[in-house]
Amino acid sequence: MHDLSFFRGHLDVAAERLRTRGVELDLASFRQLDSERRSAITESETLKAERNSLSQEVGKRKKAGEDTEALQAQVRQMADRMTALDERVKVLDAQFQEILVAIPNLPHESVPVGRSADENVEVRREGTAAAMDFKPKPHWDLGADLGILDFDRAAKITGARFAVYMGLGAKLERALINFMLDTHTSEHGYTEVLPPFMANSASLFGTGQLPKFAEDLFKIEKTDYYLIPTAEVPVTNLYRDETLDADALPAKFCAYTPCFRSEAGSYGRDVRGIIRQHQFQKVELVKFARPDQSYDELEKLTHDAENILRKLGLPFRTMALCTGDMGFSSAKTYDIEVWLPGLGEFKEISSCSNFEAFQARRASIRCKSGKKSEFAHTLNGSGLAVGRTWVAVVENYQQADGSIVVPEALRVYLNAERISATGRLI
RNA sequence: GGAGAGGUGGCCGAGUGGUUGAAGGCGCACGCUUGGAAAGCGUGUUUACGGGAAACUGUAACGAGGGUUCGAAUCCCUCUCUCUCCGCCA
Numbered sequence: 001m002h003d004l005s006f007f008r009g010h011l012d013v014a015a016e017r018l019r020t021r022g023v024e025l026d027l028a029s030f031r032q033l034d035s036e037r038r039s040a041i042t043e044s045e046t047l048k049a050e051r052n053s054l055s056q057e058v059g060k061r062k063k064a065g066e067d068t069e070a071l072q073a074q075v076r077q078m079a080d081r082m083t084a085l086d087e088r089v090k091v092l093d094a095q096f097q098e099i100l101v102a103i104p105n106l107p108h109e110s111v112p113v114g115r116s117a118d119e120n121v122e123v124r125r126e127g128t129a130a131a132m133d134f135k136p137k138p139h140w141d142l143g144a145d146l147g148i149l150d151f152d153r154a155a156k157i158t159g160a161r162f163a164v165y166m167g168l169g170a171k172l173e174r175a176l177i178n179f180m181l182d183t184h185t186s187e188h189g190y191t192e193v194l195p196p197f198m199a200n201s202a203s204l205f206g207t208g209q210l211p212k213f214a215e216d217l218f219k220i221e222k223t224d225y226y227l228i229p230t231a232e233v234p235v236t237n238l239y240r241d242e243t244l245d246a247d248a249l250p251a252k253f254c255a256y257t258p259c260f261r262s263e264a265g266s267y268g269r270d271v272r273g274i275i276r277q278h279q280f281q282k283v284e285l286v287k288f289a290r291p292d293q294s295y296d297e298l299e300k301l302t303h304d305a306e307n308i309l310r311k312l313g314l315p316f317r318t319m320a321l322c323t324g325d326m327g328f329s330s331a332k333t334y335d336i337e338v339w340l341p342g343l344g345e346f347k348e349i350s351s352c353s354n355f356e357a358f359q360a361r362r363a364s365i366r367c368k369s370g371k372k373s374e375f376a377h378t379l380n381g382s383g384l385a386v387g388r389t390w391v392a393v394v395e396n397y398q399q400a401d402g403s404i405v406v407p408e409a410l411r412v413y414l415n416a417e418r419i420s421a422t423g424r425l426i
Numbered sequence: 427g428g429a430g431a432g433g434u435g436g437c438c439g440a441g442u443g444g445u446u447g448a449a450g451g452c453g454c455a456c457g458c459u460u461g462g463a464a465a466g467c468g469u470g471u472u473u474a475c476g477g478g479a480a481a482c483u484g485u486a487a488c489g490a491g492g493g494u495u496c497g498a499a500u501c502c503c504u505c506u507c508u509c510u511c512c513g514c515c516a
Contacts, residue, residue, distance in 0.1 A: 045484055
């Protein structure tokens with residue numbers, strides 16, 4: 001959400017930068033609404049100031065034993081006008097809120113201008129794909145052949161877009177989670193958090209999923225709780241309505257959680273395999289930073305996420321998203337894309353963003369050094385999407401005989417060097 | 427689920443209708459004092475929105491939302507969270 005007074009002061013600049021995201025602001029009605037709101041507030045507050053002083057007068061005279069009926073009647077007469085004005089301000093505020101809340105964040109000046117994913121800019125590429133003298137299989141075939149993935153039974157238990165991991169498949173998922181958490185906590189300095197997997201509407205508003213993207217969420221019936229779509233929600237909201245000590249920043253957290261997404265509007269996309277599921281596992285990185293350090297921290301956070309792929313020996317490229325492809329709340333985003341030989345393409349495995357004060361303003365997260373209090377900057381990125389990393393390991397390390405060689409870094413976690421079809425399940 | 431007790435400023439803690447945005451204390455900041463420090467003394471110390479170039483000033487906020495009243499932190503209603511006891515439970 002944007003700051004009203006900043007927005008008002010820099011309306012033309014803001015509109016210009018939003019245009020690069022394909023968002024057109026109606027400046028005339030913005031200004032009209034703003035001035036109407038301000039004059040209503042001024043009138044209402046003037047009346048209230050008068051009421052307050054008259055009421056005090058009533059108190060004084062009553063103490064002195066004088067009759068105050070006339071004064072009281074006078075204030076009573078003001079009530080209607082005041083109520084009407086307050087109603088009006090309320091309506092205008094709600095309209096403003098509706099407008100402000102629906103405006104995406106302003107892109108940082110370093111973000112390449114573009115309309116779609118085609119205009120994203122590759123900033124680096126690392127690793128080389130393993131040479132394969134056979135036709136690499138997609139992970140759903142590998143998963144079925146090895147007996148480590150079962151979609152049919154998942155559909156029976158729940159429905160489409162769910163998966164059951166079996167045997168070493170399940171253990172590989174767990175190994176990846178532990179490997180990621182261990183790496184981020186012991187090598188990158190993040191503090192591990194295990195948050196609730198449900199969050200209330202205030203939290204979802206704070207990080208920007210609500211009100212605009214309600215249809216992407218699963219809501220628990222008869223409650224105000226939602227299944228979290230990412231750990232970003234509970235972890236960022238750790239400090240909602242709090243003021244942090246600026247000297248203690250950046251604060252860095254990592255959290256493993258399952259993530260739940262309705263995937264409304266994605267029908268027909270990535271229908272096969274586990275690329276796009278209603279439930280997936282993710283290790284998330286979240287940072288709270290001072291405004292002056294947040295862009296450095298974005299570079300570091302992206303590097304930390306990439307490090308998981310480096311350690312696993314998986315080839316990837318990192319893309320700076322262009323203005324037209326960025327998420328609603330983000331000021332700058334890097335996507336990390338891993339090479340998937342079975343699918344024959346690079347696939348997003350992490351999205352690292354600096355939200356600047358956009359979320360902090362919604363969630364009221366401040367930082368303070370000395371007397372100065374300002375909104376903190378929040379950042380987050382996947383570190384990494386576990387399911388997609390599972391896919392990348394399986395597809396990149398597949399052998400001609402259909403088995404999977406376990407990457408060096410994971411062997412201690414999996415307690416195995418190879419996943420073969422020997423233990424075929426019933 | 428049942429019964430009870432509570433939610434006041436960075437923290438502790440007064441305050442049951444009238445200059446109370448809120449006593450007092452702690453903490454913090456600045457100043458005085460000191461050779462230096464401690465103690466002591468003094469001043470200051472929330473946020474949002476409006477007006478103002480600024481100094482400053484108005485309105486609102488005592489868990490949240492409604493209500494009563496000339497006037498509400500104080501009275502009434504609803505919700506929410508915390509704590510204690512009982513029940514249930516991994």
